[in-house]
Amino acid sequence: MPSHAPPGTPLDVELLIEARWVLPMSEGLPTLDDHAVAIDAGRLLGPWPIEEARRRVRARRVLALGHHALLPGLVNAHNHAGMSLMRGFADDLPLMTWLNEHIWPAEAAHVNPRFVADGTRLAIAEMLRSGTTTFADMYLAPEAVAEVVAQAGIRTQLCTPLIDFPTPWAADFGTGLERTRALVERYRDHPLIELAFGPHAPYTVGDDSLRRLLEARERLDLPVQMHVHETADEVEQGLAKHGKRPLQRLFEAGLLGERFQAVHVTQVDDTDLAMLRETGTQVIHCPQSNLKLASGFCPVERLRRAGVNVALGTDGAASNNDLDMIDELRSAALLAKGVSGDAAALPAIEALAMATRDGAHALGLGDRIGQLRDGFEADLIAVDLQAVNTLPVHHPASAIVYAMNSRQVSHSWVAGRPRLVDGILCDSDVEALTRMAMEQQRAMAATSQSGEAQ
Template sequence: MPDAKAPLDLLLLPTWIVPVEPAGVVLRDHALGIRDGRIALLAPRAEALRHPAAETRELPGMLLAPGLVNAHGHAAMSLFRGLADDLPLMTWLQEHIWPAEAKWVDEGFVRTGTELAIAEQLKGGISCLSDMYFHPKIACEVVHETGVRAQICVPVLDFPIPGARDAEEAIRKGVALHDDLKHHPRIRVAFGPHAPYTVSDDKLENVLMLAEELDAGIQMHVHETAFEVQQALDKTGERPLARLHRLGLLGPRFQAVHMTQVNDEDLALLVETNSSVIHCPESNLKLASGFCPVERLWQAGVNVAIGTDGAASNNDLDLLGETRTAALLAKAVAGQATALDAHRALRMATLNGARALGLEQEIGSLELGKSADLVAFDLSGLAQQPVYEPVSQLIYATGRDCVRHLWVAGKQLLDSGRLTRLDEGRLAAAAGDWGRRIAKG
C-alpha cells in the first residue's frame, strides 16, 4: 500500500459513491482519493478534505461507481453495424457476416473498428472490455494506445480465419502474444475458441492445456440457441456444455457466453465447476436466440456477468442500456419483480464482470488498493429527478449520455464527455470510408 500520508494525486467529491462492495451500499457526502493510479482514500467529505491533494474536483449531482466491465464483444465488428439486420443467427453468420469478414477483414479494418468500438465504450462508461476478434495483436496495440483495460481473446476455429491459416497457427500466435504482454498492466490475453460447433475436441484440449500452463482465461460462445444444443444432441447424444465438461474446460477461468439454454444438468455443471456466464441480452433478443435464466443462475451461486456482444448484432455497445435490459428481462423470465434488482444489476456490470475475467482483485469495486478505474454518471438532469435511490435511477432512468468522466488506473480517458486520447472526428471519417467501401461490395 502507498504511504497514507503522501499527498493524493486527485481527490474526487461526488454527491454519491457506490463502491459495489460491500453490496447495496450508497455513500453520501464521501470522497475518493487517487494516488499512483490506485484508490488511496475513501472517507467522509470533511475528513477527506484534510488530506493534501494535487487536484481536487467537485462532482455535484454525480454518482461515482467502478468503471463498467463489458465482458464480451467483438470490437472491430462495429464496422459491420447494421450490415445484416433482422435475420436468424445462422443465416446472419453463414450468409452475411462470414462472407463479409472473408472479403474485408484485414489489419486496417481491425485497427479502425477497434478504435471506433473503444471510443464508443469509453463514452458509455466502460473502462474494461473483453474482445474476441481476428488479428488480436492489432487489438492489443489499440488497447495499449487508448488507455482502456481489456481481455483480448485469441479466436480459435477449425477453419481458416483472417490472420491465421488454421487453428494451430491461431494458437501459436496467441501464445506468442501472451508471452509478449504477460507483464502489461492493462491487457490480459485469453483464448477464444469460437463455439462447440466450430472447434474440435483436439483443439479444445490443446487450448485447455495452454490456458492452464499460462493461467489464461477461456471465453466461448456456448448454448447460444436451442438449435445449437439440439444439433449436438442429434449428432452425438451429448449437450455442448456436458462435452466441454468432459474435456475439462469448465472451471473458474471458463467464461460461457450466452447460455440461453440451461437445464438442471447444465446448472449443476456451472455450479460445480465455478464457471462464469456472460449474459448478452440485447443480442440474444435481436437474433431471437432465447433467454438466459439470470435469476436462477444467480440464486444457484453462478457468477453472471454482462456483455454487449458485437455492434453487428446488437447494434450498440451500450453496457448501461444492456444492464437495464438485463434487469427488466430477468424479472419477466423469472416471473418475479424482485429478480435482479438495481444494485445486483450494477454488480453484474462491474464486479461480476471483473471476476469472470479474473480481475476481481484489481477492478470492479471501489476498495482501497484497487486500481482507480472509475466512472462518474451525472444524475442532475430533469429525467433523473427526484433522486430517491441513486442506483435505481442509474439503472432504470439514466442513459449513457449521462456519463461525464472516466478514469482507468487513475488516468482520465473521458473528461466532461470528451475523449482525451481519441479524435472523434477522425474516427467518424475513417468509419464512414469503410462503410462506403463495404456498401459498394
C-alpha cells in the same frame, strides 16, 4: 498503498474527487452520501466522508461533483470490437443465417488488420463515452487490437480467435494456439492487456481441438472465453452429432471451471445448472444481442440464485447494435424480471454489480478492479444525475439502471488516467473516426453492390 496517515499528517495525492454519492460496489457496503475518493499513482484511496477526506489527504487537484455518483468503471465482459464497422450491416436475421450468409462472407471480403484496428478504435470511443473502462474482445487480428488498446488506454482481456477452419488470422486451430503463445510473450507485463483463449463455439471446435486447448491452457495459464448454448438449435445439433449437450462435452473435456467464461448460455437444464454451479464456471449474459437474434433468454435469476457468477456484455455492434453498457444494464434488469416472473429479480444494485464487481470477477480481475476499494486500480466513472430524466434521485442505483442514459457519464479514469472529462473524450479524434467509418461503409457497400451485380 496505505490510506491512513498519522493524525495531522495528510497524504499527498494527485486528485481528490468529491461526489454527492459513491457506489463502492463492494459486497455489503451501501451507497454512500457525500463521500470522496482519492487517486494517486493509478490507485484508489478511500472512500471517506468528504470532510474526513479533506483531513486525510492534500490533493494537487480537487474535483467537486455535487450532483454526481461515482462508481467503478463498467466491465463489458464480451465484445467483438472490430465488428463495429458492421453495425447495421445485416439486421433482423436469425443467428445462423446472419453468420453463414452475411457476416462470415463479409469478413472474408473485408477483414484485415487495418479494418479490425479501425473498428476497434471506433468501438473504444463508444465504450469510453458510455462508461466502459474494461472490455473483453474476441475477434480477428488480435495483434492489431492490442496495439490500438495500448494507445487508447482502456483495460482489455484479449481473447484470441480459435476455430477449426481457416481465418484471416490463422490457418487452423493449432496455428492459432501458437500465435496466442507469441502474444502472451509480447504482452505478458502490459498493465492494461490480459490474454485469454477465445475458441469460437462447441460447433466450430472439434474434440481434438478441445484436447489441444486444454493442454495449451495448462501450459500458458490463461482463461478461456467461448460462446456456449447460445441457441436451442446449437444444443440440438450437439446432441445429434455428439450424443450430448455442448456444455456436457466441455465438462468432459476438462475445460469448465472458474477460469472458463461461457457466453450467452440461453439454454440451461438442471444438469447444466449443476455443472455450472459445481465447477464455478463464469456466465456472461448478452441480453440485447440475444433478443435481436432471437437466440433465447439467459435464466439470469435462476443462475444467480444457484450461486453462479453472471457478468454482462454487449456482444458486438453487428448484432446489438451498440456497445452501451448503461443501455444493456436496463435490458438485463428488465428481462430478468420478465423471464423469472418475479418483479424482485435482479434489483438495480445487483444489475450494477453484474456490470462492475461480478464482471471483474468473471475476467479474473476481481482483486484489482470492479470496486471502489482502497488499493484497487483507479478505474472509475462519474455520472451526472441532475437531469430531468433522473430527478428526483431517491435511489442512485435505481436512477442509473432504470432512468439514466449514457450521455450522463461525465468522467472516466482507467488506472488513474482520465479518459473522459466533462463528456469529452481524451486523446480521441472523433472527426477522424467519423471520416474513417464513412469510408469503410462506402467500401463495403461498393463490394456488396458489385457482388449483387455479378
